[in-house]
Amino acid sequence: MTNTFTLNENANIYNLLKDLNKKGNNWWTRLSEDKDIYIDIRKDDTINIYHNGGSILKINSAQSAKINYAYLPAGENNTYATCYIKNDKIDLKNKFEISLGDLSTKKITQIKKIIENYYPNDSEKGIQGAYATVWKKDEGKDQKGKLEKFGFFIDTELQYSEKGRIDLIYLYYKNPEKPKLYFIELKTKGDDRLWDTTSNSTEGKENICEQLEKYKEFINANKKSIINYYKTLYKIKKDLNLIPEDAKSINIKKLTIEHKPILLIGDATINFIYKDGKCKNKVKKLSKEMEDLKNKIEAKDCACMIICRGRGTHTLNFHSTNSGNVFMINPPENNEEE
Numbered sequence: 001m002t003n004t005f006t007l008n009e010n011a012n013i014y015n016l017l018k019d020l021n022k023k024g025n026n027w028w029t030r031l032s033e034d035k036d037i038y039i040d041i042r043k044d045d046t047i048n049i050y051h052n053g054g055s056i057l058k059i060n061s062a063q064s065a066k067i068n069y070a071y072l073p074a075g076e077n078n079t080y081a082t083c084y085i086k087n088d089k090i091d092l093k094n095k096f097e098i099s100l101g102d103l104s105t106k107k108i109t110q111i112k113k114i115i116e117n118y119y120p121n122d123s124e125k126g127i128q129g130a131y132a133t134v135w136k137k138d139e140g141k142d143q144k145g146k147l148e149k150f151g152f153f154i155d156t157e158l159q160y161s162e163k164g165r166i167d168l169i170y171l172y173y174k175n176p177e178k179p180k181l182y183f184i185e186l187k188t189k190g191d192d193r194l195w196d197t198t199s200n201s202t203e204g205k206e207n208i209c210e211q212l213e214k215y216k217e218f219i220n221a222n223k224k225s226i227i228n229y230y231k232t233l234y235k236i237k238k239d240l241n242l243i244p245e246d247a248k249s250i251n252i253k254k255l256t257i258e259h260k261p262i263l264l265i266g267d268a269t270i271n272f273i274y275k276d277g278k279c280k281n282k283v284k285k286l287s288k289e290m291e292d293l294k295n296k297i298e299a300k301d302c303a304c305m306i307i308c309r310g311r312g313t314h315t316l317n318f319h320s321t322n323s324g325n326v327f328m329i330n331p332p333e334n335n336e337e338e
Contacts, residue, residue: 008045035133036052037049050156052119052120134153151173208293223257231252262316
């Protein structure tokens with residue numbers, strides 16, 4: 001399962017957006033600085049701007065972008081409208097009920113509320129968005145007050161095959177000289193694929209072990225390309241001010257990669273994780289479902305850890321040993337604690 005992809009850090013679109021950053025107070029800065037919005041760079045040098053997994057804008061070049069009609073006030077259908085980018089203005093190609101203009105804060109708020117009707121905060125996409133934006137909520141806080149202390153989600157929805165996507169990519173840098181990438185499959189506890197043991201060859205419908213095994217295969221077949229790709233993506237995001245301040249000083253040349261993915265359950269509860277939802281003699285015993293899931297993944301050796309988080313906790317903060325709701329399957333490679 002080989003896959004090659006590259007980015008052009010000198011593409012015209014990045015130069016335009018850097019200029020808009022310098023000017024300030026325009027459609028781009030209002031989107032990029034919004035704490036509920038996250039921005040991903042794609043391998044064809046397009047830029048996707050998301051809220052709760054819904055694409056607000058897909059910027060194709062320095063001249064054009066697309067927006068889903070359904071996300072616009074008074075929008076009716078689920079088709080995409082082409083927009084013209086005119087430096088600090090952005091307008092629909094065809095006449096519509098509203099003009100995007102400079103995408104005022106009010107219009108952005110309207111669009112976000114419409115997207116939340118499609119992808120509520122407690123949906124898998126909504127939870128994904130909360131993880132992708134947690135670093136924005138942390139900006140300006142001291143280290144002690146941060147929710148996510150030693151990393152951030154540098155990417156979402158990485159397409160590794162025609163139909164396959166990896167939900168979240170996490171850049172961990174507790175030691176700034178040894179940054180490391182982790183690939184994460186996000187699930188909600190009601191997803192049948194967590195518990196299904198049958199095999200389904202239709203991609204996107206596999207049970208959890210089949211999904212994780214494909215991610216592991218992809219990572220190991222493309223380590224060098226992945227590392228080079230994310231080195232460039234990091235530089236682009238850094239230039240566009242799309243990463244945390246404390247991540248700007250890491251030694252990206254030393255980037256490494258964990259060769260097995262992480263399973264993240266994003267809406268776990270105590271009753272879901274532990275038997276009877278409580279400790280007995282200060283020892284927490286896993287629920288039957290969690291014990292079975294852990295044993296199944298451990299037997300297949302398809303993930304390095306399972307992380308369970310509640311809907312209001314959108315951080316990883318994992319450790320090198322079993323701790324709280326982080327369950328190591330096999331310890332990650334070279335997971336230094338410096």
